[in-house]
Amino acid sequence: MSIKLLHGAHVPHRKNTADCTPKRMPVEAGTLLTIPVSMNIGAPSKAVVKVNDMVKVGQLIAEPGGFVSSPIYSGVSGKVKKLDEVLLFHGASCQAIVIEADGEQTLYEEIQAPTVTDLPSFIEAVKNSGVVGLGGAGFPTAVKLNVDPAKVDYICINGAECEPYITADTRTMLDDAELLVEGIELLKKYLEPGKVIIGIEDNKPQCVKKLKELCRDLPYVEVNALPALYPQGGEKVMIHNTTGRIVPEGKLPIDVGCVVINTSTLVGIAKYIKTGMPLTEKYVTVDGSAIANPMNVIAPIGMPVKKVVEFTGGYKCEPKKIVLGGPMMGVSVPSDEEVVVKNTGAILAFNEKDARPPKTTDCIKCGRCINTCPLNLMPAHIETAYKLGKGEDLKKLKVNICMECGCCAFVCPAKRPLVQVNKLAKGMLWDYNAKLKADAEKAAAKKAEAEKEAANV
């Protein structure tokens, strides 16, 4: 069966660090690490340490604050300096645990591999590993994997890494390939999929080759080299392009028998189950036009961006923009005091020329956004409907399924901020639906009252 691949944008690759094995950055005594308790989608975690507590590498410092939540472990040894309120870069504030490192990096002595014998114990282990969707989404993985194995037809291992610059997953697939395969075997054992498909963009032939070799004896594994067309790694895109299935609006991948898991996420789980070492550090790609030596770094969670950049050799010119994550979906932050969190895959610093957003001009109706959208949306029309405040049109245009991948804004010759408009339009649609619901309820209440009155007469 051949699958007609979804549309996408030919973004530049810029995988300058693909050959760079991640270097573990040393933690100097006195370094302050700030670990926000809210690093993933869902409820914030609850701190279990107090000021002046001594912590070690791999020690639990915050426990899950709800069902959709995740524990947090310290990536350094040292002393809890304070429990502070911090403003996150997306505008919300939350508690943060500030740890002053002692530079010793002493390992927590109670670390031991968990006993995994069946699905519930596997899910428990995934939960305890502290792993969330490391590809960028940051959804707690234990929640995602907690599905009925009878429903699972395919597990897609997402190694697309379609964002420019980032090579953290590339290095994971090359340097931790054995762990990745162990992870695949765990998934096969407990989730019982018919097939495991590893989807990798074909601009990483070395990863395709390596994983094909390692999975030679696993008949249920297929390594699928996908064309390097952004956003190959989007969940719905990955499912469609590897299995041909379409996730309907408002449904989850499991509703069409699929589970998608990022390579680094899976390696994180496999590592915890093998050694008992939870997620405390991240492969981070440091690159961009203002970085002197682009490279991959293993940075503890909570490390300030500035320190990570200093470790790589600093800026080569004055940075004008810092982006956490890839250039297509990453967030530009106001300061390099921001810290590495669980789903930080890259730190990109850009010079003046690359930092300035291009000038926006009027839409010339070229249709590029429409013909590039992987989900067949019509961003130009969504923008018009949004500007006119037409909720009904936005509903028909299905702006709610937009994954904000950025293809439309990338290809737009008029440089219109179409992704941002889609985000705002989603809010408008939300309000519109709420109003419709309220109106309907009001009408129903009125009708019921009228009927009651009629009955009384």
Place this chain on the structure above:
Amino acid sequence: MSKFIVSVSPHITHKDSTQSIMRDVLIALCPAVVASVIFFGWRALLLTVVCVATAIFWEWAFQKLCKRETTICDLSAAVTGLILAMNLPVDLPLWQAAFGTLVAIVVVKQLFGGLGYNFANPAITARVVMLIAFAGTMTTFAPTNFGVDAVSVATPLAAMKSGTVDASILDLFLGNVAGSMGETSALALLLGFGYLLVRRVISWHTPVAFIGTVFVLALAKGGVMFGLAEILAGGVFLGAIFMATDYVTTPQTPWGRVIFGIGCGLITCLIRFFGNYPEGVSFSILLMNILTPYISSWTAKKALGGVDA
């Protein structure tokens, strides 16, 4: 006060801009300009320069007058001027050309809100207005430099209308026939088409559907040679490649573009075969421009996995 620029994603964009697209269209029309100079002499270049310069001037002047931001740097006015020039007979008085660009830029484009907001193609609408206003000069065509020695001659289409095909297919292909300056040389226009395709400025859908429809209908009416003559004579290539592919006034989806092209071809043939005018390309595109919003809504894309409420 942050020292970093904070902006919305994506943080990189494609190198193509409105300006670069317009520049590509100008480059793609260069072979046609060269052909017009070869076949019709230096006055072709003079008329072209006047059209482009006045188009830019009107845009600049109107925007100054309305205290709007000047957008002549996006080169869209230059494109309109150049396309209009390609649609004019070489001996047209210069003031009439300047009037044409005034209609195109001010009336059709700026009064509707400028680039992106006009519903009809400025160059085509201006040409139609001129055809009515200056019926004499707009339909007087000089022979080419390699043609008969006469002040004016009939265009191949007019000749065909009266039942005599006098130009060879080779002359029609190269452009050695009477007609509007830029429309006669199919070869030059095809070079431009190739360039636009390679640069991904336009898609093949509209031109192929347009030219294909005209060819098939003419084939049915009068055989292969007649079919070839119908597509090579007159403005089919110029219209299909450069005017029916104007972004603003044509559909945005591939199927919409195919329907648009077929519609243009159909109307062109109806006018040519049954109407009073020998040529129907301008009218066909103008009429299809008006249908564009409907075609767009018929061919709207269906969101992947979208559920109808």
